[in-house]
Amino acid sequence: MDLRVDCYAGYRDEETPRRLTMGARHVSVVAVQDRWLAPDHRYFKLIGDDGSLYIIRHDPHQDSWQLVFFRDNPQEPSATPRKKSFFSND
Secondary structure (H helix, E strand, C coil): CCEEEEEEECCCCCEEEEEEEECCEEEEEEEEEEEEECCCCEEEEEEECCCCEEEEEEECCCCEEEEEEEECCCCCCCCCCCCCCCCCCC
16 A cells, blocks of 8 residues: 655654555544654554554655554444443343
8 A cells, every 4th residue: 555654854853744645545643652763664653633543664765654553443442242230130
């Protein structure tokens, strides 16, 4: 999948992702939860305006981005059934 990342370069010239484009889909970044460096890549853990979690990486040598991980809206409660209470009639 083709991933384009629009970034903001702060006063230290460090790029921070602000918007992801995947095909016709656009996602604004509402939070950068984490970032870390690896020998050949920079990683970013992001929350999009759709509530989903994204982990992307940047290869500065090729100036390319890759979606490494995606989880659809991790803030929503899981769809597991509710346990029945011993004392309730429901």
